[in-house]
Amino acid sequence: MIDRAFASAAAAVAAGRIPGATLxxxxxxxxxxxxxxxMAALVxxxxxxxxxxxFDLASLTKVIATTRIILTLADQGRLDLDRPLTDAIPDLRQYDVASAAERRLTFRDCLAHRTFLPAVEPIYTYGGDPDxxxxxxLQREWRHGQMVYxxxxxxxxxxxxxxxxxxxxSAWPLGDGLGYGPPSGPAVATEACTWRGRVMKGEVHDENCFALGGATGHAGLFGTVAGVLDFAAGLLDGSGVTSTMMAAIRTPLRDHRTCGWEKSFKGWHGGDVCSAETIGHTGxxxxxxxxxxxxxxxxxxxxxRVHPTRHRETxxxxxxxxxxxxxxxL
Structure with missing residues (x-):
């Protein structure tokens, strides 16, 4: 039965559009x-x-690790999702306490990507010391823009x-088959990085995460297919989340964005056949x-798909x- 679902990925591998795939x-x-x-690696x-x-899970880090941890801390009463980040980071924009917009951003705002912050910034080009x-x-005055991921x-x-x-x-226990790098088993290769001068294999692909120390809120998590499925099973049967956490990840806050996740919409990466009660994320x-x-x-x-380069259509x-x-x- 799974062979029918895997047919497109197998065809993409056979055609050389991607090196390898696991479903x-x-x-x-x-x-x-x-x-x-x-193939796990070509070069x-x-x-x-x-x-x-x-696999380097990339932005699946956001939902498998960061969202889960933030919602767990909220469940434990250690943070309030609707309070500003400054409850945890009092020195955020500390030289402009009176008017810095960053100081008004809440945990829920960041989880739902309903902020003015840019999609990405080449942080790694500003230096080599993670601290x-x-x-x-924390001190940068971020340029303002429309709400984006x-x-x-x-x-x-x-x-x-x-x-x-x-x-x-990296100290947070996430379960077998999940963890920040380097992984404990064989690793899938990602890009031949021109900045680092080598193929990334067992090292995080994301440049900003690498420069910030390798374990950040947006990237850095590695996982086996079994580890990812264990996490997903905990969502399906409720064993990995509380009722309040479940409501947070399934309730839209802005368009199709929930806390951390996307909810299904026409044209999204999850396809148009799944139910309206489907959530997903990509890396x-x-x-x-x-x-x-x-x-x-x-x-x-x-x-x-980024091996050995991101600069091609896959x-x-x-x-x-x-x-x-x-x-x-199925």
Whole structure:
């Protein structure tokens, strides 16, 4: 049955559009299925992809780690989602306490990407000291713009978690098959990075995350297909979330944005066949996770579409949509 859902990914691998792909599906009754094809690496040495390989999950970090941690801390009464970030980061824009707009941003604003902050900024070009770059993020007067999906929102949330817990993000237990790098098993290669002068393999692909120390709120998480499916199963059966956390990730706050996640809409990466009660998220390296609560099914499509370079067309949007629609019709 899963072979039908994996057909588009297998075809993309065979055609050379992506090096490798893994599809994992979990149902609410506990059944699982996994298929893998292609290569974990093409250069500098070829390596066949297996179920045991760890993928750089990229922005899936935002939902599997950061959103989960923030909502857990809120459940524990250690933060109020509708209070400003300054409750955790009092030195945010500390030289402009009276009028800095950044000081009025709330945890919920950042989770739902309903801020004025830019989508991304080349933070790694401003220096090489992680602590100094964190200080730069906190004291920078960010340019204002329309509400967009923003890495900066989650970099700030990651710093807030570190302040509230007194520990790095990597100290938070996320479960087997999930963790910040370097991973404990074989790793999937991502890009041949011109800035770092090597193929990224077992090191985080995202330049800003790398420069900030490798574990941030927006990126840095690695995972196996089994680790991602375990997380998804905890959402499907409710064992990984409380009722208030579940409501937060399923309730739209701005257009299709919930706390951390996207909710299904026409044309999105999850395809148009899933139910209206589906949430999902993608990662730049070629990863994605979708959870359909009405149908009782979740699926993750993990690829290394940026290997050996991001600067080519891989058809990842069409592949994700085709896969999601096939899964929804199993």
């Amino acid at each position: 994992g599906i979990v149902w609410a009754d506990g059944r699982r299925a996994i298929r893998t094809a292609g 500098p040495e070829p390596e066949i992809l297996t179920e045991d390989h760890w 100094r770059l964190r200080a730069f993020v 923003s890495d900066i929102n989650f970099i700030l949330l990651g710093i807030a978690i570190e302040r509230l817990t007194g520990a790095p993000l 730049f390296t070629g990863t994605g996770l979708w959870v359909d609560f009405d149908a009782g099914v979740a699926w993750t499509l993990l690829t290394n 058809g990842i949007l069409e592949l994700r949509r085709a896969t999601g629609e096939a899964v929804s019709q």
